[in-house]
Amino acid sequence: MRTRTLAAAAALALTVVGCASSTDSPDTNSGPITIGLSAPLSGPAAALGENERNGVQLAIDQINQDGGLLGSRKLTLAAQDNACNPTDGVGSVTKLITQQQVSAVIGALCSGVTLAAMPLAKRYQVPLVVATSTSPDITTAAGKGGNDFTFRINPSDATLAVALSSYLHKAGDVRKVAILAEDSTYGRTGAAALQKALNDKGITVTGVDFVAQGTSDFSTQISKYRNNGTQSVALYISGADHLSFLRQAASARLQLPVTGRVELEGQNLEILKDEQFAGSSSVYPYSSLIKTPANAKFAKAYESAHKTPPTYESFEGYSAVMVLADAISRAKSSDPKAIQKALVKTDFTSLTGGTVKFDAYHQAHDKAFILQIKNGKTVIVSDVVT
């Protein structure tokens, strides 16, 4: 009986110790500082997640090569796959915080996953730096909106849509736009923001189509645009779908400029430089063409590591680590709560030449760019502070 009691007491003690250690905050005085990343590394948005992870890893490597932070503490990356799925996203962020004991989380790329992960940042009091999700709902819920531990460094789709519709209105060539968006939080909130901004400028929206992520055939939509008077198609689709649409539009000889959130670089540019897409434009928070010394250095380092120019996701992943490193240095601690306090006071010069400074809703107002294809090349038409 006595032995049993002792065993039970020991088991209870172990459980209590186990519970305590699982919620302990990370060691804030010594050892490596772990940065968490929740991104889609499988599923339809895996390519974007891979780009973001490459940017994050590059920043971490550069900081470590320069001697690390807080004396000589190295940064390490803990990356978890969220498959662009809110359920997996919540699991990935919980694991990063409770098991891998990260000092901060970067994530979660897909807007729907970020919105699902935000309450965890608040509950566990660990900063969540949103770097690529563009849904306007994230801004309204962060900072003054109630979630003090969420910070967004990239612009919201609401501001990007206003900038793009002002440009299209001023350019004056397009008066009827169709919107093709993916059926996700990103696609739906982005399309709604653009539809409102276009309507405000008197530009007609001929239709909004939401396609499932991973859709392979766009022939129906292409036929529709060819026949219903659409003068330009605004795209809010990502990853492989984006390229797939452009490929099919090119071979079907669809003679329309595309606009919206289109990355006018890499494989996309190879297609879009054709005369049939003349006048294509885009609003984007990043372009590898940005002429700042800091961006040139970043683009060169990225290209040498990955044999391809950096993308928006790589840039934002890189920037998120740099913003966090700046906050950790100012906080003089890797304690999540101290980092949160330092993040509030961030005043960081971005690779774009803009500034990352959080407003009351913890939304930064970095620059965004209106890009256009001219004579087969992408050019930056203008930049806007978002």
Add this chain to the structure above:
Amino acid sequence: MDATYTWELLANGVVLGSSYALLAAGLAVIFGVLNVVNFAHGALYMLGAFAAYFFIPLTGYWIGILLTAATMAILGIVLQEGLLRRLPPDGAFSRSMLLTLGLAMIIQNGAIVLWGAGPRQLPEDSRPQGHLLLGDVIIPTGRAFIVVVAVATLGALYLLLNRTQVGRAMRGVSQNPTAALVVGISPERIGRLAMALGVGLAGIAGATLTPVFTVSPQMGITIVFKVFAIVVIGGLGSVPGAVIVAYLVGMLESFAGGYGSAMTQSISVFLFMIAIMLVRPQGLFSTEVRV
């Protein structure tokens, strides 16, 4: 919107139906003969697309498609011999579902590790060039080839199943495996052939789409659910049923999307499936002889 638009939607529907038909026929053959619901079909279709992505630039379009079909057929035999045949007969049906589901995940994530998650496209000079002009309807050559390959492949499959000794043996095994064994038909041999055919067809589907779409490890995720719906509507395991319904669904999607929205297009196939399940639960073309 005029008559040209209607013809264009019709042409799109035929192309879409052709790719669904190749995939659905493969799935139906595997289910019909082996009683295996192959959840790895989408992943195998993706592997076929990658095989074609590597073969076509080296050998040209037509030989690339043939090589892909042969490679994937061999893979089918390996999967049958290495995995499916080794399942204990007790509960083989449910075990095979779990096995193919796991296989799908391994293939898909393995592809991400091997080739990265980003989309790839065939080099410009390896793709079928130009387009056909039928009246005012533009059909890119690569899309027209999908129809040609589908009609030729499915025609050959029909002849194989109905006019050859081995085809009759397959149908015999599907109807009554024990009786087939009694009359001297080897279930192992027929099983190998069914997997070779089914996986080969998935490979051909992937290969024909490679010049038209982009190739990425995720490309089989969405389409496989639609193809399952097609096989269910056609009558589980009925190859002619799966092919006919594939073309019906291609048309349905094209017109639902063309005259409605992309959401109407997405849900039309599943609404169609629910309606058929209510009226004819066994599927439209279900018969005793499945293949």
